Amino acid sequence: MSTYTARLAALRDQLTRQQLDGFVVPLTDEHMSEYVGAYAQRLAWLTGFQGSAGTAVVLPAEAAIFTDGRYTLQVREQVSGDDWQFVGVPETSVSGWLAGHAKQGARIGYDPWLHTRVWVDEASKALAAIDATLIPVDTNPVDAVWPDQPLPSDAKLAVHDDSHAGRSSADKRAAVADWLVEQKADAVVLAALESIAWLLNVRGGDVSRTPVALSYAVVNADGTADLYVAPDKMSDPVAQHLGNAVRIHDRRDFASALGRFGGKRVVVDPTLSVAAIPLAIEAGGGEVIALRDPTVIPRAVKNPVEQAGHRAASIRDGAALTRFLRWISIEAPKGGQTELTAAAKLEEFRRATGVLKDLSFDAISATGPHGAIPHYHVTEESSLPIEQGQLYLIDSGGQYDDGTTDVTRVIPIGQPTSEMRDRFTRVLKGHIALATAVFPRGTTGGQLDALARLPLWQAGLDFAHGTGHGVGSYLSVHEGPARIAKPSYPGAGPSEPLLPGMILSNEPGYYKAGEYGIRIENLLLVVERSFEGGEDVMLTFETLTLVPIDRDLIDPALLTPGELAWLNDYHARVAGTLAPHLEGEDRAWLIQRCAPIAG
Incomplete structure (x- = not known):
């Protein structure tokens, strides 16, 4: 039995223990990143696929890996056709395939920290046709059977000097605050790592080849911000650069902090944020406003x-x-x-x-x-x-x-x-x-x-x-x-x-x-x-x-x-x-x- 065949078998055993009839494994992280840290390379660990975009679905008797035209040849070179069906997207969607292959009444697991709410709604609707249910998991079953899963990077944050950025972080935060006032919103949650790096004029080393740091940020309508990042990533120069208007919290406290927006209107980008974020805000009594991350266009339009x-x-x-x-x-x-x-x-x-x-x-x-x-x-x-x-x-x-x-x-x-x-x-x-x-x-x-x-x-x-x-x-x-x-x-x-x-x-x-x-x-x-x-x-x-x-x-x-x-x-x-x-x-x-x- 090959290494990857054994891993697939171990995952199926874990799904049985978690009372699931299937599980979806995307190639992303908690920030919907395209390139991810080693700890989040679940698709590669499970299948051997080394591309930068793809999704796997594991059912009790069959499994499929979904890739687009860029990887038609590569996926067949790297992944065993004995274990996996090769499915092309967008010709066939993950949710559509599930609806056609999962058993009637199946419980299909997904990690709410790895999928958008839009995908969850789409997949739930498709599965409803066969009386199947999409089940959020507290423990990712791939992580449960990955014995040597790397830890997230501990790289330090670094200051991205204004001489390269062209605008100060304070100026960027003020613009976001003005936008929040226009939207009659109290705060915006930024989950995309590039958005946080751009807004705060910081860079990191947590994702291979992309200078970003694993973190979340909340920008408030008064121009202040809350940055959720591992404490050991901070340094005195970075703290001095961010100043008193940016409060620092442990990244592990982010999920619980989302429950403290009771009575508040909070902007969450539906395409750049995982489903767990709006669900936690709503569970705490907050109102979620689905709008585009306000840093996306200013970040894309380079200043002089x-x-x-x-x-x-x-x-x-x-x-x-x-x-x-x-x-x-x-x-x-x-x-x-x-x-x-x-x-x-x-x-x-x-x-x-x-x-x-x-x-x-x-x-x-x-x-x-x-x-x-x-x-x-x-x-x-x-x-x-x-x-x-x-x-x-x-x-x-x-x-x-x-x-x-x-x-x-x-x-x-x-x-x-x-x-x-x-x-x-x-x-x-x-x-x-x-x-x-x-x-x-x-x-x-x-x-x-x-x-x-x-x-x-x-x-x-x-x-x-x-x-x-x-x-x-x-x-x-x-x-x-x-x-x-x-x-x-x-x-x-x-x-x-x-x-x-x-x-x-x-x-x-x-x-x-x-x-x-x-x-x-x-x-x-x-x-x-x-x-x-x-x-x-x-x-x-x-x-x-x-x-x-x-x-x-x-x-x-x-x-x-x-x-x-x-x-x-x-x-x-x-x-x-x-x-x-x-x-x-x-x-x-x-x-x-x-x-x-x-x-």
Whole structure:
């Protein structure tokens, strides 16, 4: 019996002890985070799946794991089909599958600290059709059978200086207080870790690759706040930074504190807060107002200081990645390099900047067939040698005090095929179409998504992931609420208008299963643009990322004159900006790789 088969059997035994006929295991934590600490990696522990989004359902005689199109190949590589059914979302929902597979009258368990109230209501309604009931558990059965479950991180809080934040915490709290008065509310509960970090101008080290601290915050209508965090995370500099207007409490006291809002009107974001929070407030006699977390839009719209910081981070990061691209172009054809050694070398170049705080996510270092897995996660067991005739895809980023980066480039090892060049050039055409888009206020990312796909559609091709996601300012590399994706894309949520100051990725791709993958990713800043004689101020994008795009994979004959001009202008900007930050052969290589391409 394999390790994961034994774990599944142990969980089923535990469900019997807890008198449950099933249990739902999401990949999240008590803050609805996308990336979670080791202690919350329940899905990976149970199934072996290493992706960043998924859910499992365990019933007495069957079990299913739910993933979206990004992980169709990866989940089958990492999870045993003997134990698990593979179910795609959004084609099939977790609640819909449960209603079709759970027995009549079943008791299906869920952890109220790991699901939103919206999901609980949806699942309860679906289960009612078979007289089944959703049962909240006090003890998560996965935790009960996970003997060596890691403890939550004990990393200290750190001050995020106003010189990087661009606004003081007091100013941000005052704005939230004014908003609460407008809503006739007494307080707002902030559960999203990025919201707390942004509001209080603090950062942490509790979640891999995301500088946040496990905590909750309550902001009151008088501008004061209550921060619930483990006491040993505090330090004198952080306490001094927060000041007397931010009261500190033990994180373990948060649940009980929610019962003290009797007679109060409390805002809770229904999408960023787990079900346990509004249920506890209501149990204590408080009134829950379901509204969006008031820090979400101000956090997504970067102020001028944050924008300038990201530009500086992009130059620093671009120089490091350029050094890597030269290195891999020389070393990979010699043989001896692997997906893991390449990722380690890139991290070495980033750390050589002297100011890297962390990577912004584990690098997607993928060669050959692994490149066709959009969110591939390389491990010691999976790492492949980088060989001649392959395409090597590297999707990576860094966390710096002044910005968070995310960039993808593809490098041919040896001579690429004509098909590879065709597909790469089509992806590039889509990338350029989005980078040069001009659109009116009120336009959503979903309305722009087709621009990046059209050159692929015209050849009967597509890609099964979103085209762009928001990016934080020394925060999460995946930040809502805006994104560029088909409306049906998992997690796309309601359409969100793009606003000046938002930073989003531009990353169309193409994936040939079992052979290679292509993705070209830059980060974009939404900016205003006026036209002579125009009647409205429009919006467009400023490309922030500065890294050469591999010229050997481009078929110039497929580019229009306008697309070729964009590419040559972009490369001229890359060379002109990065050259002063490089030396010797690195600088010479950059200039050669950014030379104009003839039509």
